[in-house]
Amino acid sequence: MKSLEELAAIRKRMLEQVNMRKDDKIDTRVVVGMCTCGIAAGARPVMLEFISELKRRGLENVTVAQTGCIGMCRLEPIVDVYVKGQEKVTYVHMTPEKVARIVNDHIVNGRPVEEYTIGYQG
Amino acid sequence: MMRELSDNILDIAQNSIAARATLIKITVSVSHAANRISLCFEDNGCGMSPEMVQTVAEPFTTSRKTRKVGLGLPFLKQTALMTGGTFDLSSSLGVGTTVCASFGLDHIDRPPLGDVASAFYTLILLNPAVDFLFVYLYDEKRFEFDTRIVRQTIEPLRLDEPEISDWIRENLNQEISLLHGGSFS
Numbered sequence: 001m002k003s004l005e006e007l008a009a010i011r012k013r014m015l016e017q018v019n020m021r022k023d024d025k026i027d028t029r030v031v032v033g034m035c036t037c038g039i040a041a042g043a044r045p046v047m048l049e050f051i052s053e054l055k056r057r058g059l060e061n062v063t064v065a066q067t068g069c070i071g072m073c074r075l076e077p078i079v080d081v082y083v084k085g086q087e088k089v090t091y092v093h094m095t096p097e098k099v100a101r102i103v104n105d106h107i108v109n110g111r112p113v114e115e116y117t118i119g120y121q122g
Numbered sequence: 123m124m125r126e127l128s129d130n131i132l133d134i135a136q137n138s139i140a141a142r143a144t145l146i147k148i149t150v151s152v153s154h155a156a157n158r159i160s161l162c163f164e165d166n167g168c169g170m171s172p173e174m175v176q177t178v179a180e181p182f183t184t185s186r187k188t189r190k191v192g193l194g195l196p197f198l199k200q201t202a203l204m205t206g207g208t209f210d211l212s213s214s215l216g217v218g219t220t221v222c223a224s225f226g227l228d229h230i231d232r233p234p235l236g237d238v239a240s241a242f243y244t245l246i247l248l249n250p251a252v253d254f255l256f257v258y259l260y261d262e263k264r265f266e267f268d269t270r271i272v273r274q275t276i277e278p279l280r281l282d283e284p285e286i287s288d289w290i291r292e293n294l295n296q297e298i299s300l301l302h303g304g305s306f307s
């Protein structure tokens with residue numbers, strides 16, 4: 001590990017910022033299934049694409065988390081999106097290509113992408 | 123089966139996380155001289171009983187088809203043995219678990235190592251409360267990444283703060299590609 005000074009500088013800068021991320025700002029959770037078959041089906045690139053897309057759009061109110069087995073192997077990779085005050089939406093057979101649309105239509109504009117959901121594809 | 127060994131890294135570490143480990147050490151080593159790649163996982167999680175250790179890596183034994191059987195360890199073991207490698211599991215209840223697998227470097231069936239930096243990054247990002255010690259040995263070169271040191275340096279910030287996780291990602295990417303001195307799969 002090098003450049004710990006750089007890290008310390010980042011820390012200093014962040015602590016000086018007033019608008020540090022607060023957990024109560026979070027109103028949307030993206031949860032990726034990370035059991036063996038999820039990973040084998042490509043959960044990691046999907047998860048990484050959510051991280052980059054959310055960063056690209058500056059959406060600090062969204063967190064990405066993992067969960068273990070949901071028991072629906074043949075539908076993996078599976079992603080659940082929880083928007084505060086709305087019902088959970090489950091997306092199946094996820095790919096990195098589907099991520100931008102889910103972020104735009106669902107997370108930003110509140111319209112779940114029906115054709116990617118479990119109800120549509122399951 | 124996993125497409126790349128870095129997916130096995132992600133997956134086997136999930137077992138340690140499920141076992142409530144607070145510190146997980148992962149060692150990846152590539153040796154051209156020994157014609158070996160090896161992956162070692164050591165955790166301080168809940169551990170397994172001796173009976174469990176005996177049976178857990180046996181691939182797809184017929185008896186339990188209706189109930190879910192674990193795939194992670196059998197995948198790893200099968201991939202290791204298929205490429206002329208080895209598989210070792212030891213565990214002690216209340217103490218922790220060690221899993222080591224090696225693979226024949228030039229074996230035709232060996233999956234590519236894949237993006238190890240991204241596997242490490244993913245583990246840290248998704249488990250910011252767990253500590254990881256990553257050791258990457260590439261022939262005689264060595265790279266070590268210890269989240270305990272990062273944590274100390276940034277305290278009271280979290281490892282999954284965007285700026286911090288960006289730094290972690292870049293650091294892992296840079297150091298690992300330096301180690302390879304080019305591409306390696």
Ligand SMILES: Nc1ncnc2c1ncn2[C@@H]1O[C@H](COP(=O)(O)OP(=O)(O)OP(=O)(O)O)[C@@H](O)[C@H]1O
Pocket residue numbers: 035036037069137138141165167168169170178191192193194195196218219
């Ligand atoms: N590091 C560990 N510490 C404690 N128990 C473990 C550990 N690794 C594996 N186990 C036990 O062995 C079982 C089988 O592990 P395995 O990875 O093969 O399958 P799994 O995790 O149950 O399911 P999956 O197919 O999602 O991996 C686990 O459910 C757990 O009980």
Ligand code: FES
Pocket residue numbers: 035036037038068069070071072073074076
């Ligand atoms: S084993 Fe978890 S969804 Fe298949």
Ligand SMILES: [Mg+2]
Pocket residue numbers: 036133134136137192193194195
């Ligand atoms: Mg597992």
